[in-house]
Amino acid sequence: MLVAFSVAPSGGHDAEGSVHDAVAAAVRVVRESGLPNHTDSMFTTIEGDWDEVFAVxxxxxxxxxxxxxxxxxxxxxxxxxxxxxxxTSKVERLEAALEA
Known part of the structure; x- marks a missing residue:
């Protein structure tokens, strides 16, 4: 399964309204899990089976x-x-369709 998620604190941002330190803590957990993952400006996507993905x-x-x-x-x-x-395969199929 693929799970795309976004997690942020409410009321815990810095003086500039940024939550990057909190988000970095979440992404660190994902990366340390060893599961395939990708982070972009809005979501982190993680791949694995139900129990391991939701544990992360x-x-x-x-x-x-x-x-x-x-x-x-x-x-x-x-x-x-x-x-x-x-x-990665979903994106590769999309790119192939765009080139066709």
């Missing part, structure tokens, strides 16, 4: 919780049993 999302959310009294979590999942490597 939970740990990342808990890491952000240290930065404020509330945490906002937005999550989208693509559940395709038996498929792996979709983190």
């Amino acid at each position: 999302v939970k740990a990342a959310t808990e890491a952000v919780g240290a930065w404020g009294p509330r945490v906002s979590l937005v999550l989208k999942a693509d559940i395709r049993p038996g498929r792996t490597g979709e983190l």
Whole structure:
């Protein structure tokens, strides 16, 4: 499965309104998990089976919780049993379609 998620503290931003330190704590958890992942300006996407992916999302959310009294979590999942490597394969199929 692929899970794209965004997690940020509510009320725990810096003087400039940025939450980058809290988001960095979440991304660090994801990267240390060893699961395939990709981070862009809006979401981090992680690939694995249900239990391992959601364990990482939970740990990342808990890491952000240290930065404020509330945490906002937005999550989208693509559940395709038996498929792996979709983190890059989906994009490769899209690029091939654009070139056709």
